[in-house]
Amino acid sequence: xxxxxxxxxxxxxxxxxxxxxxxxxxxxxxxxxxxxxxxxxxxxxxxxxxxxxxxxxxxxxxxxxxxxxxxxxxxxxxxxxxxxxxxxxxxxxxxxxxxxxxxxxxxxxxxxxxxxxxxxxxxxxxxxxxxxxxxxxxxxxxxxxxxxxxxxxxxxxxxxxxxxxxxxxxxxxxxxxxxxxxxxxxxxxxxxxxxxxxxxxxxxxxxxxxxx
Numbered sequence: 388x389x390x391x392x393x394x395x396x397x398x399x400x401x402x403x404x405x406x407x408x409x410x411x412x413x414x415x416x417x418x419x420x421x422x423x424x425x426x427x428x429x430x431x432x433x434x435x436x437x438x439x440x441x442x443x444x445x446x447x448x449x450x451x452x453x454x455x456x457x458x459x460x461x462x463x464x465x466x467x468x469x470x471x472x473x474x475x476x477x478x479x480x481x482x483x484x485x486x487x488x489x490x491x492x493x494x495x496x497x498x499x500x501x502x503x504x505x506x507x508x509x510x511x512x513x514x515x516x517x518x519x520x521x522x523x524x525x526x527x528x529x530x531x532x533x534x535x536x537x538x539x540x541x542x543x544x545x546x547x548x549x550x551x552x553x554x555x556x557x558x559x560x561x562x563x564x565x566x567x568x569x570x571x572x573x574x575x576x577x578x579x580x581x582x583x584x585x586x587x588x589x590x591x592x593x594x595x596x597x598x599x
Contacts, residue, residue: 389424391417393460393488396431396498405571405585407532410484413532413569413591414439415485415595431497436473437466441502470504480540482528482599483563494550502557509563521564529558529566530599532592536575537570550570568597 393414395539401408418426437443446463453559459467477483482590487494505511531554539548551568571588574581 389421389482390480391424391426391482391484393426393486394429394431394501395500395528397486397488398432398495404488404534405574405588406486406488406532406583407457409483409534409569409571409588409592411531413530413592413596413599414484416593417599418569420597422542427476429476430493432499433436435469436497436500436504437469438500440466442466443470443487444466458513465547473501473504474507474510478510478524478588480537483530484599485529485531485554486558487533489533489539492547492549493553494533498550499553502554506557506560520560525562525564527561527563528599529563530569530595532569533575534571534588536573538572538576540570540572541556567599575596 393410393415393563394408395406397407399589400409414426414428418424442460442462443466446459446467449458449533450467456464485498487498508514511524512520514520529549533551535548537544539545551566551570555566569592571584571587574584577584
């Protein structure tokens with residue numbers, strides 16, 4: 388059975404967010420076309436996503452040095468265990484759908500925290516004998532849905548967009564063959580066309596869902 392992780396990084400739902408509305412149209416259509424697939428919604432604003440902090444580094448260090456899990460402090464146990472669960476869920480899935488807003492030329496920090504959590508040597512990538520990283524998720528598929536109030540897909544403004552570009556770098560790092568992008572752009576720049584822009588994005592999302 389194919390498992391799809393529907394990963395959203397937005398504090399609002401589809402009634403207020405263009406990216407979430409487009410994402411919902413995509414995933415609802417995907418479910419209709421692929422009724423036997425398992426779709427798991429990961430709302431990063433509601434999930435426990437530990438940051439890579441001193442407890443995590445300390446816990447990992449103890450385990451690498453040969454200590455048992457029971458030698459870890461309670462905080463180290465909780466955070467290391469949770470990070471392991473997040474990583475295992477990610478690497479065993481088949482497809483990833485990321486839904487984010489466009490904030491300060493990137494995306495919310497909770498998405499970066501999630502990518503940090505799933506970036507584990509020996510799991511999502513490995514190092515060769517000469518220290519070169521090699522992605523291990525070569526059989527996966529990924530899509531990024533993002534709403535941007537302005538226009539950032541081309542021209543000089545494209546150089547300012549760092550969210551999709553960062554996600555592209557991470558997917559390449561993990562060995563994911565391709566990351567498709569579905570962008571909702573310009574609704575704040577040309578508010579008189581906002582509804583048209585939203586409806587067009589939703590239509591494109593439904594079409595893409597049929598072949599993803």
